[in-house]
Amino acid sequence: QCGNTSDNVLSARLVTATGELITVDSNRPDLLWALKGAGQYFGLVTELTLQAYPISILRSDDGTLWTGTFIFDVSKVESVVSAAATLMDNEDHNSVNLVVVTLNLQTGTPCLLVMCLSFGSTAEAEEYTAPMKAIGPVVAMENRKKYSEINDGMDGFCAKGGFKLFKLMGATRFDPEPWAEVANIFVDLKERCPDV
DSSP: OOOOGGGGEEEEEEEOTTSOEEEESTTSHHHHHHHTTTOSTTOEEEEEEEOOOOGGGGOSTTSEEEEEEEEEEGGGHHHHHHHHHHHHTOTTSOEEEEEEEEEOTTTOSEEEEEEEEESSOHHHHHHHHHHHHHTOOSEEEEEEEEGGGGGGGGGGGEETTTEESSOOOOOSSOOOTTHHHHHHHHHHHHHHOTTO
16 A cells, blocks of 8 residues: 555665765665665665654554454365455455465465455455455454554464565465466475475
């Protein structure tokens, strides 16, 4: 809704390799662009100024979002990605969705993790995710969370030390076509390397 965090960097205080403390902002557009994602080799950032937004963009009175985390057996990949594509292509609903092929933490078997964030009321979110829930997840966790806690549902999928085991990428459209192949590759990997 507001872009990536890097899209919202307005300025930075930076110590250069020569020890100079400078302000990087629109007056230094190339360096500002570099700091927003080209890498960490441009100096030591000591301060960032970020664009702020009113809490009203969350469309709730208490500043919370509805979150849903659903875990499906990997055999349901085609139904899940079909439902995910329908949800993600729904421009009438203000939401964010994430689909990951990973391991079920309880069983150690391949699964699909689907996380949904919905801006608005709980009733709207429940109606929106009904097609996903109708597929029959083995785990369904739904609640309202403060914006600062929305990634808590992925904590169990983090490596020791809190590191995420996957990278995220935003897309405006979800293509269900390659997901069955991706899931099969993951299942094959788990069979060939049981300790993965």
